[in-house]
Amino acid sequence: MALQTWWLYVTVVFLIAGTPGPNMLHVMVQSIQHGPRRALASMAGLMSAFLMCLLASAAGLGALLKASPMLYNAIRYAGVAYLVWLGIKAWRAPVASEEEAAATPQRSLRALYLTGLGTGLSNPKLIVFAAALFPQFLDIHLPFLPQLAILVGSFVVIECSWYSVYAVGGRSLARWLAPANRRKLFNRGSGLMFMGFGVALLGSRV
Template identity: 70%
Template structure:
């Protein structure tokens, strides 16, 4: 893979990762609820999901999902159900005021990681996306393994950057959300967005 081709890939992934989606919304909402430091566990869960999807795509799962509509639909419906559940949970989230703060009870890092992992895995389109994207930047005349490692490492670095950016954005919103009415508004807007992402995934096709 030439340096020019790598820069094209980095630019494309940078712009795609910047686009708000379930992962970025999850990072921001967790940062608001628990603070950016504790959100590192959620970021790790999301990144684990990204790595699993990218690796699965490289191993051929993306091609399998393209040729097996039934398998893709099973994964898609499971993802839709999970995103809608997250939406309902966000809509009904407890509103806190005064000394309680936005997050009255610390959530274990393991729980933050697990929820984020399932959020990241809820969209099988990432596997399809990687299966379609990677071949565009692979030079068949050069070693495949090294090029794939560079593509995945670059993806992870860029995704991590945007996780940090959204977490900092959540930190800045945290104080603004101290009044109960603003928390309630944010919770319902977040819930609707997650449900919307689930609806968009429901209409997706392999």
């Protein structure tokens, strides 16, 4: 892979990864609710989903989803339901005082990881996107696996960097959200955004 090609790939991924979406919203919400350190478990879940989708795409699942609209739609509807469920959960989240929040048991790292994993896997378009993106930057005259490792590794570094930005931003926002009325508005706003992402996914096509 030529250096110029890699730089083009990095630029494209950087812009796409930084675009606000359900994953970045999830990182920010978890950072606000549990702090940046515990939000690392959510980030790990999201990144695990990314790696699974990217590797599945490289293995040919992207082409399978394109060839089988029924399979794609089944996965898509499941993703829509999950995002809408996250939205309803965020909308209905109780707003506790600082004393009540301190006394409330924290969610386990495993639960945070699994929620992040579910959020990351809720969009089958990631697999199709990877299947369409990767071939544009692969040199058919060079070994496949080293190039795949470079593309995936670069994607992981860029995605994790954006996660950190949103997590730190979420923690800073947490101080502004200390009053109960602001936290309630944030919960409902983030809930509507999750449901909006679900509706957008419902209207998507391969």
